[in-house]
Amino acid sequence: MKNWRKYVMLGACMASATMLISCTQAVKRDTEEQIQEMTVPKKPGPITKVPATLTCNGGEEFTFSVSQVQWAESYEWTIAEKQQSKIQIIEGQGTNVIKVRVVNDDVVIPAQTVSVVARNELGTSGVREYFAAITVEVPIELPGYTVKKYGKRWWMTENCHETGADGNLGVAPDLTAYTVDGLDASVLERLDAAKGRFYTWYEAMTGISGCTAEQCPYVPNYEGTDDVGNPFRLDGTEEGEFGVQLRGCCPEGWHVANINDWWDMLMAIKSEYAIPDDFTLGGYTFTGGHDGNPANAATKASFSKSGCTVKNMGNVGAWLRGGNGRVVDGGVWLQSSLTLTDAGEPLLQFVDDAERIGFNWYPVGAKKANGTFNSSAMGKWGYLWFIGQNSATTSRMLIISATSMNLSTQSPSKSDAYNVRCVKNYIE
Known part of the structure; x- marks a missing residue:
């Protein structure tokens, strides 16, 4: 390719003798310049x-x-x-x-x-x-529910609200009847619409209305065959119970979410939505939920015992919350002890990405074994039953918190009533 810039500069120089010296210097610089010529494009990078x-x-x-x-x-x-x-x-x-x-x-x-x-x-x-x-x-449909696939599995993206054959499975108290500091009538209505039904662990595992301990066969170390034909043993191990599929209170063809379901869903969300374990890796100064030591990363076994209170899960609970974040931001969560900002700006990922992920876990409280409803938890905590149990009378449930933005397990009475999420049955 000819160096047309050089010829233009020479013409300009001949037009004015007084500029000869400066033009000659400019031409010299230009002739020394490396001129990059257009070539055939290189092969594009990865798609x-x-x-x-x-x-x-x-x-x-x-x-x-x-x-x-x-x-x-x-x-x-x-x-x-x-x-x-x-x-x-x-x-x-x-x-x-x-x-x-x-x-x-x-x-x-x-x-x-x-x-x-x-x-x-x-x-x-x-x-x-x-x-x-x-x-x-092809997306599947479950009449009466919204569903979404995370990784390999289809989940309800709302709480189970099955009433059983007699119409009395679980309870559904009117949440608008309660008075909760910080929650106005419009927030209470949103929580009430999202509450689903509350089941005791016995009801959740068997689908029997008012199921008692004596009616429930699923005691620790119970062995049997689940609803897809797989043998299991309720012994708290991955080989025994992590993958058990029990219909319980769920619609036909679905089961109470087990430990494998939860773990795979969390890993799929972190991968598919590019959620960093440590928010500093995403450019944030907010680092809650990470101790800076990758060796402490959660395992499936540790998750089954303590949820994501084990470190380095990227505050994954925050991304599962429904209701557009904090009450002060127009949402439903009474978040008071943690400021969701980075360099003074709101961390909108906790709102926008949670809505995009669409798991819709709401802080709707719980019914206690003594028959009272724990309305003080509304706006602060949401609870979902685990299959795992700690004793003949206590089980595990996952709790999502407004303040920690994480998941943890607690060991409530099996006679308490909490929400349930169901997963479509599968053969592996």
């Missing part, structure tokens, strides 16, 4: 999918993109011919970002289906392919 998960819903739209390539004037995306009935480009052809739509069907889109090249007037780059298969699944 990124947003969202990053390799499982998507039938009919879903998402994006593929590559970083901009030097000298590229356009980008040409290609869908492998045999897969064009499964995935289509609907926007962005010619650019480095395309939007695609997948069929509303259960299919697998193989690796190397999507590819891209960069082009300019001099030629075409090498081909970059997306080297991962994508599983497309």
Whole structure:
């Protein structure tokens, strides 16, 4: 390529003798300058999918993109011919970002289906392919409930509200009848709408209205076969009970969320929504929930005993909360002892991302074994039963807190009544 800048400068120099010296110096500098000539674009970098998960819903739209390539004037995306009935480009052809739509069907889109090249007037780059298969699944429906898939499993995204064959399974007190400091009538109405039903552990595990200890076979070390035909033993171990699928109070084909379900869901959320263990890694100065020692990371076994009070889970409870955050921010959580700010700005991720994740866990209180309702917990704590138990009379439930933004386990009486989340049955 000719150095046209040099010729322009020489012409300007000849037009004025008084500028000869300065122009000559400018030409000298320009001739020494390294002029970078346009070339054929290099092969684009790796293709990124947003969202990053390799499982998507039938009919879903998402994006593929590559970083901009030097000298590229356009980008040409290609869908492998045999897969064009499964995935289509609907926007962005010619650019480095395309939007695609997948069929509303259960299919697998193989690796190397999507590819891209960069082009300019001099030629075409090498081909970059997306080297991962994508599983497309038709979203399921559960009448009367909202559901969502996290990782491999379908969850209720609201509390179970089954009433059983006789209509008396669990209880559903009117939360608007209570007076709670800091919660006005509109917040109480939101909590009441989200409460579902409250079940004793015995009811939750058996689906029997008013189930007593004598009617419930699930004592510690009970052995049997669960509702998908898998043997289990309620001994608190991964080999024995972590994966047990008991229908209990859930709709047919669903089971009370077990430890494997919770662990896999939390890991899927952290991965698919890019939640850092330590908020400092995400650019925040807020570091609650992390002790700075990766060796203390939670395990499934430690989670089953203590929830996420074990360190380094990234305050995962915050991302499961429904209701748009704190009361002071227009939400439903009475968060008083922790300021959710970073450098003076609100940590909106605790609101926006929690809504995007959509687990919708609300602080709706609990019914105690003596028959009273713990309304003082409303706005502060939400409780969900675990299958795990500590003794013949006490079990474990997970608690989500307004102040710690974490999960922990407690050991309440099996006659207390808490909420339940159900997971669709699966064969592994």
